[in-house]
Amino acid sequence: MSAPTARRAELLPRGNKPKNPYWTSSIGFVAPGVLLVAVVLYLPFIWTSWISLTEYNGLGDPEFVGIDNFTAMFADPGFLVSLRNTLFWVIGTILLPVGLGLLIAVLSHGMPNATWFRLPFLIPYAISGVAVGVIWSFVLQTNGALSQALSFLHLPGADLRWLLDGPLNTVMMILAASWQGAGVNALLFGIGLQSIPKEPIEAARVDGASGFTLFRTMTWPMLAPLTTVVVGLAIVGSLKTFDVVWAMTQGGPGRVSETLALTMYKETFVNNDYGLGAAVALFLTVITVLASILYLRRQLADSRAM
Amino acid sequence: MIARKIVLAILGLLWLVPVYLLLANASKLPAEFGNYGLWEPGTLGGLGQNMLDAWSRGKLNSGVLSTAIYAIVAPAIAVVVGAAAGFAIVALRLRNGFFWLVVIFAASIFPLQMILMPLFVGYAQTGLFNTRVGMILVYTVIAVPFSAFVMRNFFTGVAHQVFEAAVVDGATTWRIFWRIYLPMAVPALVAVFILQATFVWNDLLLGLTLTQSAEVRPIVTALSALQSTYGGSTMSTVLAGGLLVSLPTVVLFLATQRIFTRGLSLGQF
Amino acid sequence: MATAVLASAALALTACSGGGDGGGDPAETTLSFFTDKAAWESSFDDMNDASDGVAPQLDFTGYSDPTAYDAFIKQSFRTNERPDLFTWHTGDQLAELVDQGLVAETTDIWDEAIADGYVTEELAENYTYEGAQYCVPMNVVYWVMYYNTQVFEDNGLDVPTTWEEFIDVADTLVANGVTPLHQMNIIFEFVWFQAILAGLDPDAYDGLSDGSVSYTDPPVVEAMEIWHQMQSDGYFIDPGVETDPQVLLQSGDVAMAYFGTFFTGQLNDLDMVSGEDYGSFLLPAVDGDLPQTPVIVETGPLCVGADSDNEEAALAYSQWWMTTDAQSAWSESRGDVSFNPEATVTDEGLAEITTQATSDDSLQMRRYLEATPNEIYTVASEEFGAFVTNNDDPTGHLQAIQDAADAYWADNS
Numbered sequence: 001m002s003a004p005t006a007r008r009a010e011l012l013p014r015g016n017k018p019k020n021p022y023w024t025s026s027i028g029f030v031a032p033g034v035l036l037v038a039v040v041l042y043l044p045f046i047w048t049s050w051i052s053l054t055e056y057n058g059l060g061d062p063e064f065v066g067i068d069n070f071t072a073m074f075a076d077p078g079f080l081v082s083l084r085n086t087l088f089w090v091i092g093t094i095l096l097p098v099g100l101g102l103l104i105a106v107l108s109h110g111m112p113n114a115t116w117f118r119l120p121f122l123i124p125y126a127i128s129g130v131a132v133g134v135i136w137s138f139v140l141q142t143n144g145a146l147s148q149a150l151s152f153l154h155l156p157g158a159d160l161r162w163l164l165d166g167p168l169n170t171v172m173m174i175l176a177a178s179w180q181g182a183g184v185n186a187l188l189f190g191i192g193l194q195s196i197p198k199e200p201i202e203a204a205r206v207d208g209a210s211g212f213t214l215f216r217t218m219t220w221p222m223l224a225p226l227t228t229v230v231v232g233l234a235i236v237g238s239l240k241t242f243d244v245v246w247a248m249t250q251g252g253p254g255r256v257s258e259t260l261a262l263t264m265y266k267e268t269f270v271n272n273d274y275g276l277g278a279a280v281a282l283f284l285t286v287i288t289v290l291a292s293i294l295y296l297r298r299q300l301a302d303s304r305a306m
Numbered sequence: 307m308i309a310r311k312i313v314l315a316i317l318g319l320l321w322l323v324p325v326y327l328l329l330a331n332a333s334k335l336p337a338e339f340g341n342y343g344l345w346e347p348g349t350l351g352g353l354g355q356n357m358l359d360a361w362s363r364g365k366l367n368s369g370v371l372s373t374a375i376y377a378i379v380a381p382a383i384a385v386v387v388g389a390a391a392g393f394a395i396v397a398l399r400l401r402n403g404f405f406w407l408v409v410i411f412a413a414s415i416f417p418l419q420m421i422l423m424p425l426f427v428g429y430a431q432t433g434l435f436n437t438r439v440g441m442i443l444v445y446t447v448i449a450v451p452f453s454a455f456v457m458r459n460f461f462t463g464v465a466h467q468v469f470e471a472a473v474v475d476g477a478t479t480w481r482i483f484w485r486i487y488l489p490m491a492v493p494a495l496v497a498v499f500i501l502q503a504t505f506v507w508n509d510l511l512l513g514l515t516l517t518q519s520a521e522v523r524p525i526v527t528a529l530s531a532l533q534s535t536y537g538g539s540t541m542s543t544v545l546a547g548g549l550l551v552s553l554p555t556v557v558l559f560l561a562t563q564r565i566f567t568r569g570l571s572l573g574q575f
Numbered sequence: 576m577a578t579a580v581l582a583s584a585a586l587a588l589t590a591c592s593g594g595g596d597g598g599g600d601p602a603e604t605t606l607s608f609f610t611d612k613a614a615w616e617s618s619f620d621d622m623n624d625a626s627d628g629v630a631p632q633l634d635f636t637g638y639s640d641p642t643a644y645d646a647f648i649k650q651s652f653r654t655n656e657r658p659d660l661f662t663w664h665t666g667d668q669l670a671e672l673v674d675q676g677l678v679a680e681t682t683d684i685w686d687e688a689i690a691d692g693y694v695t696e697e698l699a700e701n702y703t704y705e706g707a708q709y710c711v712p713m714n715v716v717y718w719v720m721y722y723n724t725q726v727f728e729d730n731g732l733d734v735p736t737t738w739e740e741f742i743d744v745a746d747t748l749v750a751n752g753v754t755p756l757h758q759m760n761i762i763f764e765f766v767w768f769q770a771i772l773a774g775l776d777p778d779a780y781d782g783l784s785d786g787s788v789s790y791t792d793p794p795v796v797e798a799m800e801i802w803h804q805m806q807s808d809g810y811f812i813d814p815g816v817e818t819d820p821q822v823l824l825q826s827g828d829v830a831m832a833y834f835g836t837f838f839t840g841q842l843n844d845l846d847m848v849s850g851e852d853y854g855s856f857l858l859p860a861v862d863g864d865l866p867q868t869p870v871i872v873e874t875g876p877l878c879v880g881a882d883s884d885n886e887e888a889a890l891a892y893s894q895w896w897m898t899t900d901a902q903s904a905w906s907e908s909r910g911d912v913s914f915n916p917e918a919t920v921t922d923e924g925l926a927e928i929t930t931q932a933t934s935d936d937s938l939q940m941r942r943y944l945e946a947t948p949n950e951i952y953t954v955a956s957e958e959f960g961a962f963v964t965n966n967d968d969p970t971g972h973l974q975a976i977q978d979a980a981d982a983y984w985a986d987n988s
Contacts, residue, residue, distance in 0.1 A: 022398040025479040029394035030406050032387045033450050037413035040447040044424035045416050058423075058649040059675045104317070107310045115563040117311070120318035123325055125501075126555035128508050130530050131548025134541055135328045138344060142815025145327055145344045164760075164815045164964045179324060184501060188456070191493050195463045225459040232411075232455065240417050253760050253814075254961035265419045269642045271953050272671075274423075281420040288415040293408060337846040339819075340826025365616070422643075423650050430654030514643050518609075518636040530639040531613030539614070540819050540844065 045285070052278035062275070069279035079280070082258040085170050086239060089259060090291075092174035093181075093238035098230055100178060101185025106215065108186075109193045118190070121183030133247030136176045137163075140248070163249055166256030173257065177244045181237075185230050192226025193219070232296055239288045260284045332356055332545035339542055353546060360547030363539060364532050369525030372438060373507060374554075376524060380445035381453075381502035385495045386488075387446070388453025393483050396461040397469045407458055414451035422515045429516055436518050444512055449502040460494040461487065500562050504555045525551055604631040604888035606659040611644035612875075613637030621908035622901070630895035631888045633660065652677050657880045659889040662713050665701045665874055666945035667952075672878070673704045679879040679886055681893060682708045688897045693915050697939055701874050710876035711893045714905075715914040716835035717932045718766065718871035718942065719855045721842070726753060726830040727854075734854065738774065738861045745810050748830050756805075757823060757832035760814035760963040764956055766833055766871075767805075767963075769943040772798035773869040774860035777938060780869075784946040786984040790977040799962075799969035801861065806966040814963050821845055824853065833858065835873055836912050839925060843910055849924040857931055867938035870931075873945065874914065948987070954979035 020026065052069055054062035073079055104121055108114040124132070139145045140162040151158035163169045196219065204218050220227075242261040245251060251258035251266065258266075260280060268277025333348030335355060342348065361367065391410060395403035425444065426435070434440030464487070472482045488495070506524075513524035520528075529547050532539040539547075608619070619635050626632065638644035645668070648661055652675070663669055663678075672678045685708040688694045694712065702708045727733070730751050735741035745755040758767065773780040775798050782788025788795065805811065812829050821841040823829045832838070839849065847853050860868045877896060879889040895901055902918035905911075910922055912929050920926040931937060944952060958972040 020399055020401060022479055023401070026394040026398035026400035029390040029398060029479070029483070030400055033391035033410050033454050034406060036387065036447045036450055037410055040425070040444060041413040041416055041421060044421035044428070047424040048416075048420050057671065058646065059652070059671055059677070100317075104314065107314050111307065111310065117314045117318060119560070119563065120321040120325075122559050123556060124321065126504055126559050127325075127328070127552040128526060128529065128548045128555075129510065130526065130533065131328060131332075131545050131552065134545055134548070135324050135331075137817040138327055138331060138541075139324060141817040142813040144815075144817075148344060161813075161815050161964075179321065183321075187497055187501075191460070191497055192463075194493065195460070225462050229456050229459050233452070236415055240415075242417070242419065250761055252957065252960045253964035254957045256961075261417050261419065264417060265642075266953075268419075269646045272949060278420070281417055284417060285415055289412055292411070292415065296408065296411075297404075336822075336844060337825075339845075340822045340828070363614075363617075423646060426647065426650050427653055430651070430656045435654075435656060510640075511643070514638060514640060515647060518607075519634075527639070531616070531637050533639055540822060540841075 048278045048281055051274055052282045054275050056274040057272045058274055065275065069275045070283075072276060073279050073283065078255045078258065079263060081255060082260050082263045085167070085258060086241065086260045088167065088170050089174060089238040089241045090235060092171070093177070093234045093241075094231060096174060096178040097181035097185055098234050100182040101187075101230065102189050102227075104182065104186035105189030105193055106219075109190065114190075118183070118186055121186055123183070124180045125183050129243055129247065132176075132180060133244075136244075136248060140172050140176070164253055169249055169257045173244050173248055176248070177241070180244075185234075188226055188230050189223065192223045195226075196222045228296065232292060235291050235295060236288055239284065239291070328545055328549060329353070331542055332549050334542045336540040336542055339540060348542070352542075356543050356546030357550045360529070360532060360539070360543050360550060363543070364528045364547055365520065366525055366528050366547065366551065368520040369523050369528050372441070372522055373525040375438060376441050376445050377503045377507040380442050380506055381449050381499045383442075383446045384449035384453045384502060385457070385498050387450050388455075388498065389457040389488060389491060389495065390483065391450075391454040392457030392459075392461045393487050395458050396464075397466070397482070397487065398479060407454065410454045411451045413447075414455075418448075418511055422511060426515050435516060436522050438522055440516060441512070441522065441524070444516060445502075445506045445509070448512075449498075449505070452502065453498045456494055456498050457491065460491055464490065496562050500558055503558065507551075507555050601631050601888040601891035602626075602628055604885050605634050606631045606885050606889050606892060607636070607883075608633040608660045609636050609638070609644075609648065609658045610662040611638045611641045612662060613639045615909070618905065618908040622905060625901060625904035626892070626895060630901075631885070631892045633892075652880070657883040659880060659883045659885045660892060661878055661880065663710065663876045663878050664945060665876055666941070666947070667949045668945075669702075669709065669876060669878075670704060673709050677881055678709045679881045679890060680707050680709055681711055681879070681890070684708075684711060684890065684894045684897070687894070691898075692917060693897045693899065693902075695914075695916065695933065698872075698874060698914055701941065701945070702876060710878035711897055712914045713875045713877035713896075714909075715912060716837055716873040716875075716942075717912065717928055718770070718833065718835050718858075718873065719928055720831050720833050720858050721824060721838055721853055721855045722831045723824055723827050723829075724850075724852060724854055726827045730830075734856045735859060737863050738859045739863070741859055745805070746808075749809050753827070754812045754829050755810045755831055756812070757820050757829045757834075758811040758814055758963055759820075760960045763834075764959040764963050765943045765952075767802055768798065768955075768959055769871055770833060770858055771801050771861055773871060773940050774858065774865075775801070775862050777865065777869050777940060780940065781946075783980075784941070784948075786980065786988065790973045790980060795973060796969070798861075799973060802962075803966065803969050806963075811963075821847075836925060836928060839922060840910050849922055855924050855928060857928070857937070865938075867936055869940050870937045871942050872932070872939045873942040948983055950983045951976065951980045 051062055053064060053066060055065045056062035104118060108117045111117065142161050142164065146162065147158045147160070160168065162172045201214070201218055204214055209217060240261050241259045242265065245257060245259055245262055249257045251262045261284065264277050264280040264284060267273045267280060327344070330345065330347040333350065333353035333356065334342050335348065335352045394400045395407055400406060429435040429440055434443065468486065469482060472486055508526055509524060510526045510530055513527040517523045529551050532544050532547055616635055616637050619633055623632050638647065648658065648663070651657055663672065685699055685702070689696055689699065698712060698715070699708060702710055702712070730747055730753065732744050732747060735744050748755040769780065772795060776794040779788050779792065779794035783790065783795070812823065820832050820834065821838065822845070824832050824842070825845050825847055842853055857868060857870055877893060879886055879893060883889065897915065899915055899917040902913040902915035906913040906918050906920050912920055912925050916933055920929055932939065947955065955976045958975050962969060962972050
């Protein structure tokens with residue numbers, strides 16, 4: 001069932017005759033989704049891919065230059081910093097918002113008034129990004145709310161320049177993003193927990209399993225479908241990190257906190273180098289697709305075996 | 307249970323600290339802002355005054371209706387479209403289901419900033435630019451990959467016998483989808499809906515790019531105008547405006563919380 | 576392609592001077608109008624009242640994100656959503672649009688306005704490309720020093736008239752535990768570079784913009800050293816402080832802030848009164864022997880999209896915009912200065928600044944952002960941002976900017 005050949009067969013469409021009795025209706029159900037994304041998202045992406053092979057300033061006509069943009073991209077030291085920061089974001093996002101989300105979901109699961117306990121974590125997601133950017137600037141600015149609190153509590157760190165020095169600023173922004181994102185992950189994990197059948201868990205409990213062992217042997221494996229969703233979204237989302245950084249440091253000072261999405265945006269819209277920006281976008285897309293296929297193929301193939 | 311409650315309560319309070327700072331600083335009148343410390347709260351009157359100020363300066367009233375339409379209609383369509391795709395892949399065992407899932411999900415990979423310009427040109431050429439239909443379309447599409455991904459994985463938790471039993475009863479696939487799978491998936495549908503509705507409500511990029519008239523523009527584009535470098539408002543006004551605009555989504559989260567606590571145990575079907 | 580556009584621009588001009596035989600009465604027309612100054616909507620509403628019956632009305636669309644705005648305007652020329660009228664930037668950015676033939680020529684309007692005394696010839700240079708003018712000035716901003724009068728009084732300080740006095744003021748403030756100056760590491764990170772270099776050697780400052788002077792030349796290095804010293808002496812607030820500058824000036828957390836005259840509006844919003852709570856002065860030149868004091872001037876254009884739906888009416892509006900009536904209304908609504916010397920400026924402080932800046936004792940110079948080619952500016956803003964943040968050795972930053980300049984001038988000499 002889960003042999004590599006079987007997987008490959010599912011990954012690539014083949015011209016075999018269908019045997020599924022629901023063949024036509026299955027096409028009908030999936031078609032709206034596929035068509036919508038194809039027209040609104042894939043077409044612009046194809047345009048972007050073409051632009052990456054051209055020199056274009058947003059006016060006039062693009063001029064074909066081959067792979068010049070890609071060589072320029074890899075030669076740029078700022079690009080490498082950006083790549084490193086993006087990697088920080090991926091690791092940080094999987095550790096913090098995902099880990100915290102799971103913790104919150106598990107702790108509050110089955111608890112009376114669980115919604116009230118989960119609510120503080122959801123509020124940040126509901127607050128408009130404009131206000132979130134301003135608030136975190138208050139918290140992290142030099143001698144801001146965080147520094148004041150630390151010095152009030154006589155803790156070290158009050159002199160740190162949270163947003164000015166790299167890579168500290170990237171770490172702090174990951175924390176800010178975790179504040180906003182953990183609640184959503186808790187919500188998704190919560191749905192996963194609710195859909196787990198009670199009987200096997202009860203049976204295991206009767207057999208003497210409890211606490212962490214019960215979680216590790218029973219709950220965690222059965223949570224797999226939603227874990228896949230949360231981690232998959234975290235990978236994709238963190239590779240695309242833009243809003244928080246743009247609102248708080250704009251990638252600076254200099255370029256120390258830039259991520260790939262910011263590099264792409266700045267090259268395109270600030271420097272008017274649409275070709276280079278598109279090259280970064282294409283690079284970003286390729287690594288995101290690779291990362292998600294690698295991850296999803298294993299996860300989804302396993303979960304299908306259930 | 308007590309230990310769990312204490313841990314959650316402490317974490318929760320920590321999470322509310324920035325929210326407190328938001329309230330405290332949104333309630334200081336701009337002219338008095340410098341007299342307060344960051345941690346000190348302003349006054350309730352100040353909060354009201356700042357909100358009124360943000361409301362009238364930002365002309366926030368003009369965007370409310372259209373934003374509400376976008377935030378309700380687009381995610382609603384998207385959850386159904388996404389659920390249909392998930393249903394096709396899982397329950398109907400669509401051939402090459404994984405491939406099609408990747409096709410839909412991969413669409414969420416493209417950085418939004420990158421497709422803005424081609425989208426704008428395409429919208430201008432097809433007459434969708436600056437129309438509510440155009441905005442609903444783009445928000446729906448943005449929400450479909452997430453929705454399909456969550457719903458597909460949610461449905462894998464549903465035993466296939468449910469589907470087979472319904473077929474034996476003579477139900478059509480259409481009926482099985484609407485009468486059995488969708489109702490069963492209400493918590494997941496609601497979760498996807500509110501997350502996407504919140505995204506739409508707070509979206510700035512698409513609103514800025516694809517609209518121009520006050521009736522069609524989403525509310526956050528108006529809010530962000532308060533922040534501009536040239537003649538922008540003070541931070542307390544921006545915060546008060548941000549708070550005001552966030553109220554509906556906070557209320558949405560509060561109102562839908564009950565649905566998650568119904569304790570549906572779906573795997574038992 | 577280029578000839579076709581030029582021809583159509585010429586056609587449009589003929590149509591304009593022909594007295595509006597191409598459409599209805601311009602005063603009855605509503606123009607689509609776009610700007611990145613979203614916060615100025617109410618002032619444009621006031622201008623609609625002022626132009627009622629005399630000139631077209633504007634249908635306002637404001638953008639708050641300047642980057643998104645620039646991209647939008649450029650792309651709009653690829654569609655049939657061309658703007659009738661829009662605000663833009665002088666310098667390189669306008670040159671790009673002119674090169675592509677996307678903005679209508681305004682030479683006739685300028686000639687008339689200069690003849691009528693609505694605008695100085697000096698300003699026209701910002702709008703001139705290969706002998707012809709494009710767009711009209713929407714606004715003008717003088718970069719001046721704002722100060723908190725109370726802080727000056729408490730420390731027994733007077734407004735400095737020479738650079739030495741200015742340094743004394745700053746030293747006294749530092750000695751008394753007050754931070755003298757505001758500074759930012761994004762958006763306006765370049766302003767102290769321009770202020771010091773223009774005041775030290777205006778020719779060198781000018782020469783940077785056409786590549787005749789290098790960023791590693793002695794005057795530029797000296798200007799950076801002065802800036803470096805000022806930062807080392809504790810003249811500037813930490814750039815990590817993100818409180819609004821107007822709030823910092825109001826509370827006395829900084830004694831002075833070097834800003835464009837648009838800052839007056841932000842101070843007035845805090846109920847601060849010009850002349851009582853705050854004042855402003857022209858920053859004295861670093862080199863006291865200069866015949867004229869350099870004043871940095873920023874001007875933003877109001878442009879007519881070539882071949883837009885209401886091109887002719889938009890040109891009529893541009894013409895009206897420069898008149899004294901229109902500019903007095905604008906100045907009153909914004910509480911700001913005007914490029915038109917005849918316009919009434921109600922704010923006394925600003926009126927005084929205008930008089931000084933336009934007098935023969937002053938030398939108007941373009942702001943660094945507009946004077947510098949975009950590709951060099953991008954690198955410079957990153958380098959200055961890092962320099963403001965870390966106050967490290969300036970040499971490396973200047974070299975990095977010069978590398979970008981070398982690359983640019985090699986392609987565009």
